[in-house]
Amino acid sequence: MGNDRSIRCFLCRCHGEISRVIDLDEVARALKSHPGVRSLDVRNSLCLEEDMDVLASRVEDPDATGLVLGACSLYARGDRIRTALEEKGISPDTVEVVDIREGCSWIHHGQPREATTKAIDLLRMGVALQRHRENPDEVMVDPVREVFVLGAGPAGISAAASLVRLGVRVHLLDRAKSPGGLLNLVKRIAPEDVTSDEYLSQKQQTIFASNGGVSHYPGAKLISAHGSAGDFTISFSSGKTEHAIRVGAVIVATGAKILMPDGLYRHGNLEGVLTGIELERRFKAGQLEGNRVVFIQCVGVRDRKRPYCSAICCIVSLKQACQVLDVDPQAEVFVLHRDIMCPGSVLEKYYRDAMARGVRFLRYEQDRPPVVLGDENVDSVEVYDALTSEMRRIKADLVVLSTPLAPHDDAGRIAELFGLNRDEHGFYEVRTLMHPLETKREGVFVCGSARWPVLGRSAVLQGEAAAMKAYELISRGTLAASRLSTYRERKFSLARVDHEACTGCGNCVAVCPYDACSLEKKEGALKSTVNLIRCSGCGSCVSVCPNGSIQLPGHSAMAIGEMLKAVCEQGS
Amino acid sequence: MTDRTEDSGNIQVVLEGAGRKIVVFACTWCALIGADGAGKKRISLPATFRVIPVECISRVEADAVIRAFTSGIDGVAVMGCHLGGCRHNGANLRSARKLELLKPLLDTVGIDSRRLFTSYGTAHEYHQFAQAIESFCSQIGEMPPVSAWSRSFVRAMSARGENE
Numbered sequence: 029m030g031n032d033r034s035i036r037c038f039l040c041r042c043h044g045e046i047s048r049v050i051d052l053d054e055v056a057r058a059l060k061s062h063p064g065v066r067s068l069d070v071r072n073s074l075c076l077e078e079d080m081d082v083l084a085s086r087v088e089d090p091d092a093t094g095l096v097l098g099a100c101s102l103y104a105r106g107d108r109i110r111t112a113l114e115e116k117g118i119s120p121d122t123v124e125v126v127d128i129r130e131g132c133s134w135i136h137h138g139q140p141r142e143a144t145t146k147a148i149d150l151l152r153m154g155v156a157l158q159r160h161r162e163n164p165d166e167v168m169v170d171p172v173r174e175v176f177v178l179g180a181g182p183a184g185i186s187a188a189a190s191l192v193r194l195g196v197r198v199h200l201l202d203r204a205k206s207p208g209g210l211l212n213l214v215k216r217i218a219p220e221d222v223t224s225d226e227y228l229s230q231k232q233q234t235i236f237a238s239n240g241g242v243s244h245y246p247g248a249k250l251i252s253a254h255g256s257a258g259d260f261t262i263s264f265s266s267g268k269t270e271h272a273i274r275v276g277a278v279i280v281a282t283g284a285k286i287l288m289p290d291g292l293y294r295h296g297n298l299e300g301v302l303t304g305i306e307l308e309r310r311f312k313a314g315q316l317e318g319n320r321v322v323f324i325q326c327v328g329v330r331d332r333k334r335p336y337c338s339a340i341c342c343i344v345s346l347k348q349a350c351q352v353l354d355v356d357p358q359a360e361v362f363v364l365h366r367d368i369m370c371p372g373s374v375l376e377k378y379y380r381d382a383m384a385r386g387v388r389f390l391r392y393e394q395d396r397p398p399v400v401l402g403d404e405n406v407d408s409v410e411v412y413d414a415l416t417s418e419m420r421r422i423k424a425d426l427v428v429l430s431t432p433l434a435p436h437d438d439a440g441r442i443a444e445l446f447g448l449n450r451d452e453h454g455f456y457e458v459r460t461l462m463h464p465l466e467t468k469r470e471g472v473f474v475c476g477s478a479r480w481p482v483l484g485r486s487a488v489l490q491g492e493a494a495a496m497k498a499y500e501l502i503s504r505g506t507l508a509a510s511r512l513s514t515y516r517e518r519k520f521s522l523a524r525v526d527h528e529a530c531t532g533c534g535n536c537v538a539v540c541p542y543d544a545c546s547l548e549k550k551e552g553a554l555k556s557t558v559n560l561i562r563c564s565g566c567g568s569c570v571s572v573c574p575n576g577s578i579q580l581p582g583h584s585a586m587a588i589g590e591m592l593k594a595v596c597e598q599g600s
Numbered sequence: 601m602t603d604r605t606e607d608s609g610n611i612q613v614v615l616e617g618a619g620r621k622i623v624v625f626a627c628t629w630c631a632l633i634g635a636d637g638a639g640k641k642r643i644s645l646p647a648t649f650r651v652i653p654v655e656c657i658s659r660v661e662a663d664a665v666i667r668a669f670t671s672g673i674d675g676v677a678v679m680g681c682h683l684g685g686c687r688h689n690g691a692n693l694r695s696a697r698k699l700e701l702l703k704p705l706l707d708t709v710g711i712d713s714r715r716l717f718t719s720y721g722t723a724h725e726y727h728q729f730a731q732a733i734e735s736f737c738s739q740i741g742e743m744p745p746v747s748a749w750s751r752s753f754v755r756a757m758s759a760r761g762e763n764e
């Protein structure tokens with residue numbers, strides 16, 4: 029540590045945006061005498077090509093190992109300057125851009141003296157950081173150009189079809205015997221109004237006509253998964269054989285399970301009380317008996333135990349209500365609901381059509397749910413109509429319970445195998461904000477109902493999007509670990525362990541949010557080891573290590589200490 | 601606290617606090633964006649604070665906060681994302697717990713715990729950042745500098761820790 033670097037400083041006037049407030053001559057004087065600063069130039073606009081060329085040529089000097097630029101914020105041009113310099117062969121690890129515009133001249137325009145003092149501090153801090161920055165450890169990764177897709181529902185099939193068309197070899201595994209997922213159980217699919225065979229046939233053709241581009245393992249069982257982005261090893265059994273494959277990325281498209289009502293509304297005890305999927309089965313078999321049908325929405329969901337909306341069941345019931353009328357136009361159909369959820373330009377039409385065709389909608393209250401009456405068969409449903417404040421009794425032959433999609437029973441195990449988080453309801457969690465397919469584990473993507481209940485078309489869309497994400501990761505050839513990310517350009521500073529100082533206490537292992545730290549035996553003692561591919565440089569480990577033995581080389585405790593000292597150097 | 605309605609009083613405070621130095625550890629995924637936004641809007645802010653960008657506030661160990669005070673800094677702000685909205689899979693939650701634990705410890709060594717300001721997701725937008733910085737800077741400006749006794753006491757204690 030503390031390796032002395034010769035820093036070249038460049039200050040940017042930004043055509044007056046900086047120099048109008050900050051006295052750059054004074055800053056230059058203060059910095060020139062600063063230890064470690066080799067030279068200092070003031071330029072008009074560091075972000076423009078001509079200044080950039082000057083900058084690049086000046087650092088060809090082999091003794092000038094670091095560059096500190098006083099310019100604008102990282103989000104303005106700062107990061108772009110770094111990238112542009114990288115194209116000229118200057119490693120971003122050697123460039124510190126200090127924000128003296130957004131962070132100084134623009135917010136202290138009324139206080140030029142204070143702004144100048146602050147700019148000096150900020151630049152000294154930059155110099156301190158750059159002097160104490162060590163080159164990060166890197167490993168190069170050549171991603172395996174094959175992808176593992178778990179689940180052959182609409183999401184998984186779509187992902188596989190997109191990838192195989194890009195020339196990527198895909199391993200498609202499903203525990204079910206035939207592809208298609210839940211849609212196999214559905215007679216006609218809304219809103220496309222086709223059968224599941226028609227729905228997925230084109231994509232399946234792509235897959236199965238790909239001449240070995242897709243290895244499909246139906247009826248298979250996942251055993252284990254190891255590794256990290258670019259190189260995972262997955263083992264599973266298919267029939268009597270066990271397979272172990274290596275892939276660069278993983279797409280989890282396991283969908284969700286249909287929640288069974290578990291005795292609710294006398295399901296299982298009373299003839300004529302069905303779930304939505306049981307009704308689909310009757311449609312498929314052409315055995316619809318009775319023409320007085322009552323749908324009950326939100327069964328076992330949007331309550332305290334499952335406080336989410338499953339998003340598909342309203343539209344499924346609207347579709348089914350109309351299908352009942354298709355079979356018998358004289359049928360009497362009621363939908364008992366709490367709210368009807370059919371957003372968007374396409375789905376709302378189902379609601380309007382159902383109303384126009386005579387389906388009657390009745391709102392019930394969560395704490396006064398409908399009651400199903402009957403001795404052996406369904407006779408009627410009693411419900412408190414929330415809009416008219418009246419009890420109603422509706423004669424019925426069939427009661428259809430709209431149950432939600434819920435996480436699979438083995439979701440915990442799958443999450444553990446692939447290093448995924450689960451949200452409060454048990455679905456696989458994705459990264460926050462702008463990264464809707466990426467998970468905590470780099471290189472593992474989730475799509476379809478595994479992530480959140482969706483209709484077929486959204487599952488397809490997400491499957492295709494996940495394919496693009498996986499492709500992004502595996503198609504760029506050999507990459508440094510710090511670049512092996514699909515949600516950001518570059519990770520700064522991956523953690524490094526000083527094995528002499530590490531006592532193997534395991535604190536870092538316990539806190540690492542990416543499972544990047546692990547304890548391994550090194551010369552007889554347990555030592556922390558960092559998986560550079562998983563590490564994202566968050567620094568959690570650094571702040572809990574009792575021995576200071578794990579550090580971010582680009583942002584070490586030493587560097588921060590020196591920066592703090594730099595703040596106090598003048599005027600105290 | 602300063603009465604915000606008294607403008608002249610406010611400026612007074614800022615000037616009085618001019619000698620103080622405040623360090624802000626700002627997460628690059630949120631507070632730093634707030635800081636950038638405040639800059640773009642050219643909001644006038646007290647010039648006593650210096651930002652140190654960090655990848656995540658989970659990087660800010662107790663030691664860094666203590667070292668700031670022993671180095672001569674009078675106020676430390678740690679500004680990260682919402683608890684639950686951390687880009688690093690909830691890492692900031694643990695960090696928040698540690699920092700909250702640190703506060704009473706600071707009091708016991710003679711450093712008023714109000715000198716450590718923590719913000720989780722409340723400085724993401726430019727006006728939030730500006731407001732938070734302004735009130736923290738004026739609060740520190742109203743307080744005297746950290747006493748020389750406290751600084752050397754903590755320095756001595758941590759030096760002893762290092763030697764043992």
Ligand SMILES: Cc1cc2nc3c(=O)[nH]c(=O)nc-3n(C[C@H](O)[C@H](O)[C@H](O)COP(=O)(O)OP(=O)(O)OC[C@H]3O[C@@H](n4cnc5c(N)ncnc54)[C@H](O)[C@@H]3O)c2cc1C
Nearest residue numbers: 179181182183203209210217218282283476477482483484
């Ligand atoms: C009654 C009902 C009617 C519906 N009607 C419609 C409709 O009309 N229109 C519409 O768009 N949508 C409809 N849906 C929704 C539709 O089924 C889903 O949108 C769609 O199936 C989601 O696709 P998916 O690929 O995400 O998941 P799924 O279809 O659930 O596929 C997941 C696949 O992963 C496999 N799998 C799961 N776990 C594992 C594991 N551990 N190992 C190996 N394989 C595993 C499963 O076997 C399955 O094949 C309906 C749903 C229901 C319940």
Ligand code: SF4
Nearest residue numbers: 326337338339341342
């Ligand atoms: S989609 Fe409709 S039935 Fe399903 S949970 Fe949401 S509101 Fe209830």
Ligand code: SF4
Nearest residue numbers: 540563564566567569
């Ligand atoms: S920096 Fe963060 S991701 Fe990397 S090893 Fe440390 S705790 Fe894990």
Ligand code: SF4
Nearest residue numbers: 530531533534536573
């Ligand atoms: S916290 Fe530090 S000492 Fe403990 S295992 Fe990790 S690196 Fe080693």
